Amino acid sequence: MQPSRPRPRIRDVARAAGVSETTVSHVLNNKGRVEAATRARVAEVAERLGYRPNSNARGLRSGRADTIALLMPIVDLDATHHILAVDFYLSLTMNVVEAAFERDQALLQLPPLRRLDDLRRFGIDGGIVVDPLPSDPRVAMFDRLGLPVVTIGRDIAHPGDHWWVAADSAAGTLTVLDHLAAAGARRVAMLSVDIEWSWFADAERAYAEWTARHGRPPMLVRARPDKLDSSAAEAAGRLLDLEPDAVYVPPQWLATGLLRATRERGLSVPGDLLVSVGVDSHQARTSEPALTAVDLDPARTAREAVDLLISRIEGRPPQAPRVIPITLLPRRSTAAITRRA
Amino acid sequence: MQPSRPRPRIRDVARAAGVSETTVSHVLNNKGRVEAATRARVAEVAERLGYRPNSNARGLRSGRADTIALLMPIVDLDATHHILAVDFYLSLTMNVVEAAFERDQALLQLPPLRRLDDLRRFGIDGGIVVDPLPSDPRVAMFDRLGLPVVTIGRDIAHPGDHWWVAADSAAGTLTVLDHLAAAGARRVAMLSVDIEWSWFADAERAYAEWTARHGRPPMLVRARPDKLDSSAAEAAGRLLDLEPDAVYVPPQWLATGLLRATRERGLSVPGDLLVSVGVDSHQARTSEPALTAVDLDPARTAREAVDLLISRIEGRPPQAPRVIPITLLPRRSTAAITRRA
């Protein structure tokens, strides 16, 4: 490994090709008027020298960083890994990266930001905040710096804001509930969590409306968002005490806890209890029994979020909010109830 | 939302504070000689205007991007999500982001790169490639551009390379095997996958040595790395045909497949078969039964990788390779065999 020689500059390419820096720039950016032969020669030299334009210089000139930031959800630190341990977020991330790349943007992944200065440091054109809390301080930081920002999920404290992309949690909930009812469930409960994300808020509201409309007793249990393993067990216990015959449980970690609780009580799924989870994952597919899940379409969500952010950066009016349609993935955990016939 | 006024430049701060740009720069970077009163006034003005240094200009001057890239593993596209659907990678990513941030580096997440030009576009000082394949083309791209690169996991085709960080897969394997033997297992098998990562290669080699040393029959089955759900089922079937009483299975998705196969054959874990997986995860903790797993310490791995990369960027000699010690997390899936007494 030789002591890496300094990177070639545009000047070096120009000299080696016997032309001006201007011409090299024109060739590399497909602009200006350059003879085909010169063009080819310059391109060849640039390739041979391994020339790579300095993106700082380029960005300085063009006034854009061509870089956007991604901020993953923050919750109680201990809980973060549990909550994010679902491949939805992995898939979302990969798809945001890919979508940004296709739009010629680099994707900076940011850690939880503590102070405004933390954000100042980065050379970005805008950011995507995933699962904002009410009046999320991270969104406020972007606003404060005049940086464009969009969210994946809605800030439930700011109904006027339009710059968001979110899966249709309410529709997803109704689809699940109808599916459970069609499978024969009478006492349909919901197991949620006390985190103020629009995903949960919308699901709970839809559940309330659905039970009211169908004249069913609402059975909603919320888990505390800390010490997740134990709070899942505790909440699952409270829920089972209500003796439901079907449950819609949005987050995967709660579904896992609920399944464990049913096993401990000797209940069978789907025999005694139908269970549907609100996000698809490898865990849902391979659990025993396989869990009926809602496909939140992380790929499309990612693409729309990147597109919306770029719109905002370029000052175009919001074609927003953007609601992503969901689909139900029925699996064995909600197989039709027959024993009640 | 007003049409966001242009960001203040250092010039605006200088004018508003009645000093030169030089002085503003000195204040903001804690350099030079500036009277305390002036210093305070400039700082106040900068804060009030929401001044944020243009990182392109700064980077241009300093010659560094203060940005490093992270490249996640690539495998057959269909399989990627299955393989990465384990919180190890999520945790690794978050920790790399955090570690980079603490070292004043921004973290660019890159998509799978197809061409050299894909990499040229980004303004980075170096990169971290996770789970390199033999003679990994992504590593080659970095080399080709003279960009510092380190890997998490070793390129098994380049034994001379030192710029890597990896969990001690061999030691982890021996620990697991000893643990299984201590629990009473006689016929210890290994279920691996045909992917040429050092994690698997080292584990298989350690397994071969261990069986030879203990005079046990080696029972190694490799799954094909495509169509993961079906190939897991197929490989698990082949393995169970060998009638082992314990299995070490590094990847989580294979362990999931193996558990399903045991259920279908009416085998109980740990009653008839001890199972240990090679990476810890939420799935391993919450599966039924909970799976004994190897803690690969993604937090430390991430930190060491970032540190090693910065060393290389700054031209320091490699304090490398860096082998991360592992620990075993015994759970119910390897509870001691008593029925054989």
Added chain:
DNA sequence: ACTCTATGCAAAATCGATTTGGCACCACAA
């Protein structure tokens, strides 16, 4: 032959921050 236009290329300005070198001023000593 003589203008006119299009073409190929280059010189110089520009983006915004950092850094070097130096000027003016003051206090103090010789």
Added chain:
DNA sequence: TTGTGGTGCCAAATCGATTTTGCATAGAGT
């Protein structure tokens, strides 16, 4: 008074690419 050293601040050079402007030259049109 004159030097000496330290302090506080600023002008200008600099980083590397892009873009504007301009200047030759060649070829076309009259």
